[in-house]
Amino acid sequence: MRRGFVRLLCECVLVVLLAVGAAWGQSGHGSVVGWGQQVVGVDLSKGCVAMAGGWFHSLAPKADGSIVAWGRNDLHQCDVPIPNENFVGVAAGEWFSVGLKGYPYGDMNCDAAVNGFDIDAFVVALLGPDEYYSQYPDCDHTNADINRDGVVNGFDIDAFVELLIGG
Ligand SMILES: [Ca+2]
Ligand SMILES: [Ca+2]
Numbered sequence: 001m002r003r004g005f006v007r008l009l010c011e012c013v014l015v016v017l018l019a020v021g022a023a024w025g026q027s028g029h030g031s032v033v034g035w036g037q038q039v040v041g042v043d044l045s046k047g048c049v050a051m052a053g054g055w056f057h058s059l060a061p062k063a064d065g066s067i068v069a070w071g072r073n074d075l076h077q078c079d080v081p082i083p084n085e086n087f088v089g090v091a092a093g094e095w096f097s098v099g100l101k102g103y104p105y106g107d108m109n110c111d112a113a114v115n116g117f118d119i120d121a122f123v124v125a126l127l128g129p130d131e132y133y134s135q136y137p138d139c140d141h142t143n144a145d146i147n148r149d150g151v152v153n154g155f156d157i158d159a160f161v162e163l164l165i166g167g
Helices: 002-026 116-127 129-135 154-164
Strands: 057-061 067-071 087-092 097-101
Touching: 057 087, 057 097, 116 129, 116 154
Parallel strands: none
Antiparallel strands: 057 067, 087 097
């Protein structure tokens, strides 16, 4: 009886670990592996962070914020609008494609990257939205809400530092 319980417990732990591993694998950057008639003529070798498929076309947003599109294009569903940058999401339907533009949390200077160049802008964001928008009118003050509690304040500092160091 006890041996059966331990075995069941071990199996549950293994399932949880596999689920965590699968989720972890979904958050990285990688290449697209495709097959069939539509996988031709585009660079799918690296940097892809997600996929979307339409009827006869496909889309892959990349880590640099651009979108790679390929396949049927008779209604321009693969013609990504210029500038092809700052996309954070993508979807495809039968005859259309849609992309969500934005900047990642912590990208306080709107260059689509989160790094040391965002520190000054983050500090300005902590001073308040008026001061922030006077210096960064095309950016989003709420990107400083790193801990995602709905407020930009000092409680976001630790999360911002962790974001910068990759924690
Ligand atoms: Ca930035
Ligand atoms: Ca916050």
